[in-house]
Amino acid sequence: MKKFWQNIRFAFRATRSSISGSSSFYAAVTLCAAICIAAIVLWWVFKGQTQQTLLLFSGQDGGTYKPLAVEIAKLVERENPGLRVKVMESQGSLENLRQVADDQSGRTLGIIQNDIDIPLSFPEDTPNSIRSLLPLHQGVLHFFVREDSGIESIPDLRGKVLAEGLPESGTPRIVDSLLRHYEIPPGAVDRRSLSLQDACDQFRDGEVQAIIMAMGLKSRKFEDLISEVPVKFVGIGDTVDVGSEIEGFRLTYPFVQATMIPKYAYSAPSEERQGIPEKAIPAIGIRAVLIGRTDLHDLTANRIARTLIERKSSLSRSHPSAAQITEKFDPSQLQFPIHKGAHRYFHRDDPGFLQRNAEVLGFLLSLGAAATGFFLSLQRWLRRMRKNRIDAYYIQLDQLIQPLHDSDLNREQLVELEGKLQQMQRRAIRQLAQEKLFADESFRIFQALLLEGRDEVRRQLADS
DSSP: OHHHHHHHHHHHHHHHHHHHHHHHHHHHHHHHHHHHHHHHHHHHHHHTTSOEEEEEEOOOTTSSHHHHHHHHHHHHHHHOTTEEEEEEOOSOHHHHHHHHHHOTTSOEEEEEETTOOHHHHOSSOOOSSEEEEEEEEEEEEEEEEETTSOOOSGGGGTTSEEEOOOTTSSHHHHHHHHHHHTTOOTTSSEEEOOOHHHHHHHHHHTSOSEEEEEEOSSOHHHHHHHTTSOEEEOOSSSOOSTTOHHHHHHTTOTTOEEEEEOTTSEEOSSSSOSEEOSSOEEEEEEEEEEEEETTSOHHHHHHHHHHHHHTHHHHHHHOGGGGGOOSOOOGGGSSSOBOHHHHHHHTTTSOOHHHHTHHHHHHHHHHHHHHHHHHHHHHHHHHHHHHHHHHHHHHHHHHHHHHHHHSOOOHHHHHHHHHHHHHHHHHHHHHHHTTSSOOSHHHHHHHHHHHHHHHHHHHHHHHO
């Protein structure tokens, strides 16, 4: 009997320890979950900080895209030790766009003209994975002619030889649109698709009377050409005001702007002229945009955008057109949506999710805390109920087995006692299946004590 009561006390202690043990288990699970979440977040963050080599497709030698790309690469590498940027020469915007679209690794960037005709350039499959990182400088459609050519406007190009840029640059398409706009029929102009170098050489030799090419101001090749050949700029119309010729052109070609080429934008070597043009002239402005793919890691895109905005002054010293870089632009004017990583940088000062939804989140947190408190209280109540049930079984078992040790029972009483013990066992197992009892150490001890009691009854039955 002494052993029986020792087992009873051990059962109560086991019940208490099982309750505290469950709390420790839940705490351990919560800690493990927090560690896993932190590990995933750290992996995602540092994934974008590992050593990366990006390809930046730029433009032709002598243009403005390639020198700008070189300076961008130097700046990005200097400010972001984990990034390497390799500048690739190309024919121009269309080739750059194709290179970015075809590289599914997400490690190719490109500088393109914002006026590229996407359906025409990709007739079979429009690239939906292209994203804008940042508008750069505004390029200008340079339209200049030999002084003795007699060309004063776009319609005067009839019967002349025009150099317009390589097929993979963006210029031939805008020339197509300009000639259609001025109702110049196909074949009326001898159009030659030439590199910038070849165009300047043929212009110098008199084989070409006019050049139309899009690039930033102060192109080195143009500066050299002006020093050797009498050149003049031709404006697109007479003004950039509302109702101008350029505004009319924008009705069918909307991704360009009206701009002015400043007076003396290009220096002239002769004493007769200080520079050209001798007065500001209307021109078509085309925004240059840095693009990538959606596959480009968000953190990498964010770092590139941050570097170009926050270190713009440094970039402008080596490439003056970079002074036009700004984060204040209209995304709807771009051909491609803004990359998520760059978007996060541009909107870094916007109210965060928590700030925007503070009241709702506060209510939800209060509701969650109340619900958590309710469920914890319910859980504690259920645990107490289960514990009370096992305690009740211990008391009933003690009351049933007590006569076995304190008095002699006849056979009829022993048979009745065995039946009661069997009923108790069935009832306990049924409540266990209904989750009204825990299958813990207390229950196992109860089962052992009950079996000991039944064995004692059977032994006394065998002796009677």
